[in-house]
Amino acid sequence: MKKLTARHRFAAVQPFALLVVAILLLLGSSCKVAKPTVAAPPPTVTARGAIVNEVFDSVLSKQFDFEWLSAKAQVDYTDKSGETNSFDINLRMRKDSVIWISITPLLGIEAARVLIDRDSVVLLDRVHKEWKVRSYDYLGDMLRTPIDFEMIQAVVLGNYFSYQRNERIRSYYEEQPYAILSTLNKRQARRAMEEKDPSRTVIQDFWIDGNYRIVKSKITDEKLDRWVEASYTQFTAVNGRLFPLNIVVTFFSSTPVIMKVSYLKVTSEESLTLPFTIPEKYERK
Numbered sequence: 001m002k003k004l005t006a007r008h009r010f011a012a013v014q015p016f017a018l019l020v021v022a023i024l025l026l027l028g029s030s031c032k033v034a035k036p037t038v039a040a041p042p043p044t045v046t047a048r049g050a051i052v053n054e055v056f057d058s059v060l061s062k063q064f065d066f067e068w069l070s071a072k073a074q075v076d077y078t079d080k081s082g083e084t085n086s087f088d089i090n091l092r093m094r095k096d097s098v099i100w101i102s103i104t105p106l107l108g109i110e111a112a113r114v115l116i117d118r119d120s121v122v123l124l125d126r127v128h129k130e131w132k133v134r135s136y137d138y139l140g141d142m143l144r145t146p147i148d149f150e151m152i153q154a155v156v157l158g159n160y161f162s163y164q165r166n167e168r169i170r171s172y173y174e175e176q177p178y179a180i181l182s183t184l185n186k187r188q189a190r191r192a193m194e195e196k197d198p199s200r201t202v203i204q205d206f207w208i209d210g211n212y213r214i215v216k217s218k219i220t221d222e223k224l225d226r227w228v229e230a231s232y233t234q235f236t237a238v239n240g241r242l243f244p245l246n247i248v249v250t251f252f253s254s255t256p257v258i259m260k261v262s263y264l265k266v267t268s269e270e271s272l273t274l275p276f277t278i279p280e281k282y283e284r285k
Helices: 006-012 015-024 051-061 136-143 149-157 186-194
Strands: 068-078 084-094 098-105 112-116 120-125 130-135 171-175 178-182 203-208 214-221 226-238 241-252 256-269
Touching (some): 051 171, 051 178, 051 203, 130 136
Antiparallel strands (some): 084 098, 098 112, 112 120, 226 241, 241 256
């Protein structure tokens, strides 16, 4: 039997599916990553008065910002069967505009390249010599959760995003050493702690550390019994702001899909090229 290379083993796990998850998965930063990490102190706020607005405004003021960035990361992807595949990613990104990703099996050659803009995702599959264009509706159906460019960018940076249009933060409570901001109002929050309510709308929660950085975000849809969670650890000082070097994203429906991202190198650039040429012999799928 012919021995499979790392590149062909990668092809067997459907690179487009991996790319979609990788997109949602946090691959970003700005400036060179500093070595020292920062321990997050417990929140210094208390749940009184206009605390929801105060904490939320502080979170927004501490959000990570950039113009152009370039990053390299190692990714471990565990599918629904429990099998884990590892690969390297090169990322280039322009704020509010475009994300470019190159995916390579460990110690292999490039297997796929993806270009994400505000309207669509284009995949160049070098293993099967084909290319695809997909809308955000397609990605949402694939992952069973609505997706748009703003959501991808926010998750990549560990910033706040609104999952549902016109949704807002309504309540604050504590889970030491963190504060939690939620789209549930106070009465709903108390009820949520007692029992699940399948008739409830989708819930969005953010765990906040004492530096007002998001250490975990979670979207829960109890009606459909599914959730998506992103966790951020090992924060480091980057150009005066805190950025997470390790990220874990979990998609859970009947069984979980998990992706872990470890940043190896991150730099900020004044501008970057985004090479994406489709060979004439490649077939569109």
